[in-house]
Amino acid sequence: MHAPRRFKRDFMERLLLSLQVAGLTSKSMGLRERRDAVRVSSDVAMASARGRGAPWARALVARHAAKRRNEALLRRIMGGGGYERAAAAAAGRKEVRSRKIVTRSHRLCSSRRKRRSLAMAAASGAMVARTMVKGRLRLLRRLVPGADALHGFSLLSETLDYVVCLKTQAAAARLQTCMRCVRGVNEKL
Amino acid sequence: MRHPSSPLEVPGAGGEIQALVPVASASGSAARSSSGGGRSGGSFTALLGLPTSQAMELLLPAAAPAFPADPDLVDRAARFSAFASPSPSSPSPTPPPPPSSSAAAAKRKADPANRVSKSKAAKKGKTAAASGEDKDGGGDGDDEKPAYVHVRARRGQATDSHSLAERARREKINARMELLKELVPGCSKVSGTVLVLDEIINHVQSLQRQVEYLSMRLAAVNPRVDFGGLDNFLTTEVTWPDMGINGARHLMQLQQHFWHGDLAHPLQPPSQWEKRADTHPPVFSNSSSSLFGYDLASSGAQPQTGKLKTEL
Numbered sequence: 001m002h003a004p005r006r007f008k009r010d011f012m013e014r015l016l017l018s019l020q021v022a023g024l025t026s027k028s029m030g031l032r033e034r035r036d037a038v039r040v041s042s043d044v045a046m047a048s049a050r051g052r053g054a055p056w057a058r059a060l061v062a063r064h065a066a067k068r069r070n071e072a073l074l075r076r077i078m079g080g081g082g083y084e085r086a087a088a089a090a091a092g093r094k095e096v097r098s099r100k101i102v103t104r105s106h107r108l109c110s111s112r113r114k115r116r117s118l119a120m121a122a123a124s125g126a127m128v129a130r131t132m133v134k135g136r137l138r139l140l141r142r143l144v145p146g147a148d149a150l151h152g153f154s155l156l157s158e159t160l161d162y163v164v165c166l167k168t169q170a171a172a173a174r175l176q177t178c179m180r181c182v183r184g185v186n187e188k189l
Numbered sequence: 190m191r192h193p194s195s196p197l198e199v200p201g202a203g204g205e206i207q208a209l210v211p212v213a214s215a216s217g218s219a220a221r222s223s224s225g226g227g228r229s230g231g232s233f234t235a236l237l238g239l240p241t242s243q244a245m246e247l248l249l250p251a252a253a254p255a256f257p258a259d260p261d262l263v264d265r266a267a268r269f270s271a272f273a274s275p276s277p278s279s280p281s282p283t284p285p286p287p288p289s290s291s292a293a294a295a296k297r298k299a300d301p302a303n304r305v306s307k308s309k310a311a312k313k314g315k316t317a318a319a320s321g322e323d324k325d326g327g328g329d330g331d332d333e334k335p336a337y338v339h340v341r342a343r344r345g346q347a348t349d350s351h352s353l354a355e356r357a358r359r360e361k362i363n364a365r366m367e368l369l370k371e372l373v374p375g376c377s378k379v380s381g382t383v384l385v386l387d388e389i390i391n392h393v394q395s396l397q398r399q400v401e402y403l404s405m406r407l408a409a410v411n412p413r414v415d416f417g418g419l420d421n422f423l424t425t426e427v428t429w430p431d432m433g434i435n436g437a438r439h440l441m442q443l444q445q446h447f448w449h450g451d452l453a454h455p456l457q458p459p460s461q462w463e464k465r466a467d468t469h470p471p472v473f474s475n476s477s478s479s480l481f482g483y484d485l486a487s488s489g490a491q492p493q494t495g496k497l498k499t500e501l
Binding site: 019023031034035037038039042129132133136137139140143144152153156157159160162163164166167169170173174176177180181184 | 358361362365366368369372373381382383386387389390392393394396397399400401403404405406407408409410411
């Protein structure tokens with residue numbers, strides 16, 4: 001309901017396409033491998049349907065590209081150029097992450113100092129609320145792909161985007177499974 | 190620079206997308222030339238008051254060929270209007286405005302929504318820096334984002350630039366939180382940032398888990414069949430002649446729910462599936478809405494918050 005129809009249709013087409021490619025690429029019979037292939041293909045479909053406008057899309061694809069196992073599948077789905085871009089994004093993110101870790105540890109140290117200094121002062125309600133909010137935001141950053149370096153407003157925008165797309169992804173996957181189930185059932189009869 | 194402090198009114202049958210464009214005086218021509226409908230106050234709540242069907246109809250099919258080069262804004266704009274109350278008030282579909290103005294208006298709607306929400310609350314005060322005003326009606330091709338944000342100070346509050354900027358930022362963030370509250374089910378009755386964030390995190394986690402579970406099922410459903418065998422059937426909304434009657438009906442319902450997003454009708458219980466098929470876990474529920482999310486929300490978020498606390 002929330003995502004525009006064009007996006008849904010786009011995503012569905014890409015999903016089917018990538019599923020087809022996945023079926024051709026990996027002849028593996030293992031359930032887990034197939035499940036991984038399905039997940040990779042659906043994530044890539046969602047990310048490419050979303051387009052360049054959202055940083056979480058790039059981060060999601062980069063996350064998959066970083067694992068060596070998915071290389072063949074990704075190459076097939078996105079083409080060589082797309083895979084190169086994803087691999088570059090995956091490599092580039094590592095340095096950013098190390099820098100982020102350094103700055104975040106600095107911030108934690110300083111906040112711990114501040115907290116100790118304020119330990120004497122009454123833990124005011126606002127302070128407690130703020131730390132809780134910060135904790136939640138940290139969790140959110142871990143959940144949403146590519147939102148590691150975002151603060152405040154942009155973080156919320158990213159989550160908004162991501163939630164909408166996750167919803168469509170779940171709905172599309174549900175449609176797919178139901179249809180295939182019914183078709184399989186009908187073929188059995 | 191008066192803008193109408195009109196109460197929040199849902200635009201009537203003649204309400205078109207011009208009604209959504211924030212009605213500052215400069216855009217008067219475009220707004221007043223709209224045939225019917227009240228001039229909605231241009232705040233966020235006015236945007237949310239537009240019925241879904243109208244907004245979707247106006248935004249999407251009409252503007253589909255002429256979308257501007259910034260899909261992000263337009264997506265966001267579509268989502269803004271899609272968050273309206275689901276009751277369609279106007280049965281007669283209005284003729285969609287020309288795509289250029291609708292596209293431009295869609296872009297402008299997402300952009301100066303903040304500006305307008307602030308200016309609506311103004312009683313007196315001085316405006317901030319001079320603005321790049323892009324509120325004139327009519328479709329100018331692509332608007333650049335204005336350099337300054339037009340802010341009005343509220344009555345009795347400090348008017349120096351720092352607090353104004355802070356207030357602008359806070360309003361933006363609050364607007365986003367409102368949107369997220371609309372999106373995540375069961376958040377509208379919760380107040381306070383922390384709990385809302387809790388709910389959002391729960392929702393995201395449950396959605397991710399759903400996707401994982403569904404992809405596992407999808408992989409399990411096709412043991413031998415290659416994944417792409419059902420292309421033609423799945424993208425069209427035509428009935429398939431070779432399906433069983435019940436199956437076709439279920440699937441048409443499901444597909445309609447997907448495309449139209451109407452979660453109001455519960456499905457019939459898929460008992461016949463469970464009898465015949467063997468790959469159905471008993472978890473598969475009747476509703477086409479989320480498998481886990483709504484169940485968790487109804488049964489309370491207790492296990493989730495427990496898990497959250499350990500993670501924290």
